[in-house]
Amino acid sequence: MRDWLRSILLPAEGTSYAGSVDSLFFFLFYMGVFFFLLIAGLLTYFLIRYRRRGPDDRTPYIVKNHKLEVVWTLIPLSLVIFIFFWGFHTYMDAAVSPGDAMEIRVTARKWVWEFEYPNGIRSLNELHVPLNKPVKLLMTSEDVIHSFYVPTFRIKQDVLPNTYTQLWFTAKEPGMHRLFCAEYCGTSHSDMLGRIFVDDEKTYNEWLETGGDEGKDMPLAEFGAMLFKSRGCNTCHTIDGTRGEGPSFRGVFGSQVKLQDGSTVLADENYIRESILRPQAKIVAGYQPIMPTFEGMLREREINALVEFIKAQR
Ligand code: HEC
Ligand SMILES: [Cu+2]
Numbered sequence: 001m002r003d004w005l006r007s008i009l010l011p012a013e014g015t016s017y018a019g020s021v022d023s024l025f026f027f028l029f030y031m032g033v034f035f036f037l038l039i040a041g042l043l044t045y046f047l048i049r050y051r052r053r054g055p056d057d058r059t060p061y062i063v064k065n066h067k068l069e070v071v072w073t074l075i076p077l078s079l080v081i082f083i084f085f086w087g088f089h090t091y092m093d094a095a096v097s098p099g100d101a102m103e104i105r106v107t108a109r110k111w112v113w114e115f116e117y118p119n120g121i122r123s124l125n126e127l128h129v130p131l132n133k134p135v136k137l138l139m140t141s142e143d144v145i146h147s148f149y150v151p152t153f154r155i156k157q158d159v160l161p162n163t164y165t166q167l168w169f170t171a172k173e174p175g176m177h178r179l180f181c182a183e184y185c186g187t188s189h190s191d192m193l194g195r196i197f198v199d200d201e202k203t204y205n206e207w208l209e210t211g212g213d214e215g216k217d218m219p220l221a222e223f224g225a226m227l228f229k230s231r232g233c234n235t236c237h238t239i240d241g242t243r244g245e246g247p248s249f250r251g252v253f254g255s256q257v258k259l260q261d262g263s264t265v266l267a268d269e270n271y272i273r274e275s276i277l278r279p280q281a282k283i284v285a286g287y288q289p290i291m292p293t294f295e296g297m298l299r300e301r302e303i304n305a306l307v308e309f310i311k312a313q314r
Helices: 002-009 016-049 066-095 201-210 221-230 269-275 300-311
Strands: 102-109 112-116 122-124 126-130 134-141 146-150 155-159 165-170 175-181 194-199 256-258 264-266
Touching: 002 016, 016 066, 016 165, 066 256, 102 126, 102 146, 122 126, 126 201, 134 146, 134 155, 155 165, 194 201, 221 300, 269 300
Parallel strands: 102 134, 126 194
Antiparallel strands: 102 112, 112 122, 134 165, 146 155, 146 175, 175 194, 256 264
C-alpha cells in the first residue's frame, strides 16, 4: 500500500535523506487522512443523530465541558510539538554535512550549471558523483538567484551571487537523476536542466581521469548537436534563424560577420573557435557581450565537434 502510494505521489528515493523526508511526509499525509475521516465522519453522524425531529425539538443550552476542551487542545498540541521536533531533526541532518564529505563547487549562471571537482576537472550541466559517498556542494551564482533542485534526492537550495550556500547528500541509487533550476532566472530558466550521474567507485574515477568518453563513437557534427544542447548553447543560440540572446547559427559559417567596432570578419573555423573560447574578443554587432567563456571547459574534441556542428548550419 505504502509503496504503491509512494510511487504515485513521490519520485524515486535517490538518497537515504529522501527516505526520512518521505517518512515525515507520509506521517503528515496519514494524519491528515485520519483527521479528515474522523471529522467528516462525526459531522455526518451528528447531522443525522441530532437532526431536528419536530417543531418542539429544542437544543439544550450547553455552556462548557472542561474535560472535552482539555482533550481536544492537548492532543493537537502534542501532535504539532512532536512534528516540530521530527521536522527539525530531519532539517538538521540536511543542513550539517559530515566532515569527510567530498567537496564539489557549483557555479550557476544564465543558464548553465558548472561543476568543478577536487582534481580541477570541470563539467557543464552534468554532475558525476560516487555511490554511497557523502558529497558536499559549495554553490554560488555569477549573476542572478538560481535554485539547485534534485527531486529524487529531496534537496533544494537557493544559489546566490556573492555568497556561498551549500548542500550535501549521499547518493544511494545508481543511475541518472534530474537537476532543475527552481528559481525563475530569466528567458531560458526552464532550459536550465542538468543530469546527475551516480556511478560506482570505478566508473566515477574513470570519468574523473578521462572526463568520460561521451560521444566517442559519434560523427563530429552529431556529437556537436548533442553538446549544443548539453552545454547550454541552445539557451542563447538557435539553429533556425531566429534571434535569441545571441545570434542564430543558421548561415553564420562562411559569412561576413559585422562586429561591434564596425569591422567585418569572415566566419571561418578559427573565428568560430575563438568565439567559443574567448567570446569577448570579437563582439557581434547588435548583441550584448554576455556569452560566458568556455575556455578550459571543453575538451579539444568537443570544440571540434561544435565547430563542425556550426559549419553544418550553413
Ligand atoms: C548566455 C548566452 C550564451 C550562451 C550560453 C552561449 N552563447 Fe554564444 N553568443 C552569445 C552572444 C550574446 C553572442 C554575440 C556577442 C558576441 O559575439 O559575444 C554569441 C556569439 C557566438 C558566436 C559567434 C556567432 C556569430 O554570429 O558570429 C559563436 C560561434 C557562439 N556564440 C558559439 C557558442 C557556443 C558553441 C556555445 C555553447 C558552447 C555558446 N555560444 C553559448 C551568447 C551565448
Ligand atoms: Cu536558474
